[in-house]
Amino acid sequence: MARHARLATALFFSVAFTLPAAGCRSRDAEPLRDPVRLESYDFGGDFSLTAHDGRPFRLSDQRGKVVLLFFGYASCPDVCPTTLSTVKQVEEQLGTRRGQLLTVFVSVDPERDTPPVLKQYVDHFGINVVAATGAKPAIDAIVAQYKAHYAIVPSDSALGYLVEHTSILYLIDQEGRVRYLFRYGDPADFIIEGVTQLLR
Amino acid sequence: MRTLLAGALMVLGATSPAGSQTSPPLQVKDQWVRETPNPRSTAAYMVLVNKSDRDVVIVSASSPAARVAELHEMALDGTTMRMRRVERIRVPKHSEVALKPGGLHLMLIDLARALPAGDHVVLVLGLDDGRKVEVRAPVRPLGSR
Numbered sequence: 001m002a003r004h005a006r007l008a009t010a011l012f013f014s015v016a017f018t019l020p021a022a023g024c025r026s027r028d029a030e031p032l033r034d035p036v037r038l039e040s041y042d043f044g045g046d047f048s049l050t051a052h053d054g055r056p057f058r059l060s061d062q063r064g065k066v067v068l069l070f071f072g073y074a075s076c077p078d079v080c081p082t083t084l085s086t087v088k089q090v091e092e093q094l095g096t097r098r099g100q101l102l103t104v105f106v107s108v109d110p111e112r113d114t115p116p117v118l119k120q121y122v123d124h125f126g127i128n129v130v131a132a133t134g135a136k137p138a139i140d141a142i143v144a145q146y147k148a149h150y151a152i153v154p155s156d157s158a159l160g161y162l163v164e165h166t167s168i169l170y171l172i173d174q175e176g177r178v179r180y181l182f183r184y185g186d187p188a189d190f191i192i193e194g195v196t197q198l199l200r
Numbered sequence: 201m202r203t204l205l206a207g208a209l210m211v212l213g214a215t216s217p218a219g220s221q222t223s224p225p226l227q228v229k230d231q232w233v234r235e236t237p238n239p240r241s242t243a244a245y246m247v248l249v250n251k252s253d254r255d256v257v258i259v260s261a262s263s264p265a266a267r268v269a270e271l272h273e274m275a276l277d278g279t280t281m282r283m284r285r286v287e288r289i290r291v292p293k294h295s296e297v298a299l300k301p302g303g304l305h306l307m308l309i310d311l312a313r314a315l316p317a318g319d320h321v322v323l324v325l326g327l328d329d330g331r332k333v334e335v336r337a338p339v340r341p342l343g344s345r
Contacts, residue, residue: 075241121237157270
């Protein structure tokens with residue numbers, strides 16, 4: 001009996017201390033796993049940058065739309081194009097509701113990613129997207145705001161430098177709150193599950 | 201030329217001593233290049249097959265489609281994708297090494313032009329014994345994995 005009591009006590013404490021604080025998550029940007037259970041994260045928020053069409057872009061002007069936010073760069077060989085292609089599948093499956101979804105691609109390579117470069121890049125995907133750039137301090141502030149990470153890494157590569165970056169796709173609701181963190185490689189079906197919960 | 205050589209493999213400039221093996225030390229399969237809307241850079245992927253009795257080491261890469269080709273590796277560290285240049289890629293004897301999205305790849309830098317899906321690109325791998333292995337790779341859509 002004593003053994004059972006100890007086990008029960010151990011189980012109680014292990015559950016009690018691994019449950020997230022009710023309704024609000026404040027830890028670093030770490031994605032959850034399925035099923036998609038929306039959360040309210042205490043990081044994120046509004047920001048202003050320049051869009052790929054050269055016009056000012058402000059996230060809070062998008063209220064009423066569901067936003068998928070991603071940090072990447074136009075010469076990214078892998079994560080960025082596959083993520084944006086997954087978003088294209090999401091849009092296709094949303095059908096008539098696709099207009100309620102906006103993807104925001106924030107460049108973490110402001111030196112190379114001028115608005116014309118970003119325009120050429122995102123036009124290729126045929127999705128409802130704003131690619132945004134700005135001065136490095138502004139980018140840094142947004143990256144910190146979303147508990148993301150990026151680094152310009154010096155290299156002997158002919159590329160001059162390499163870029164590393166968070167691969168999370170942030171799901172932001174119609175009020176501008178971060179509600180879910182999708183991982184790199186999450187399939188379109190999984191992302192749609194989160195998006196449609198917000199569209200209801 | 202395009203269809204004739206698709207998927208073909210050649211060993212060029214064999215510099216090993218007379219009488220040495222004549223079969224390719226390294227076979228390449230499933231090679232492809234990611235479509236790119238801008239000519240700055242893109243990645244090439246393939247599976248390297250070494251059926252020989254010795255390790256094969258790739259020490260360089262080149263392509264007529266790009267000013268520079270380099271060996272790179274990316275890796276997911278938590279949720280951060282990191283990239284680095286590597287000096288060589290070793291393919292141990294009787295084994296395969298996959299160059300694939302999220303891992304090892306060839307980085308093609310300063311392309312002569314943007315590469316649309318459906319196009320083809322010649323890739324040349326330089327081995328540590330001086331041999332070169334040439335393959336012709338199709339360009340696949342941006343979202344390919």
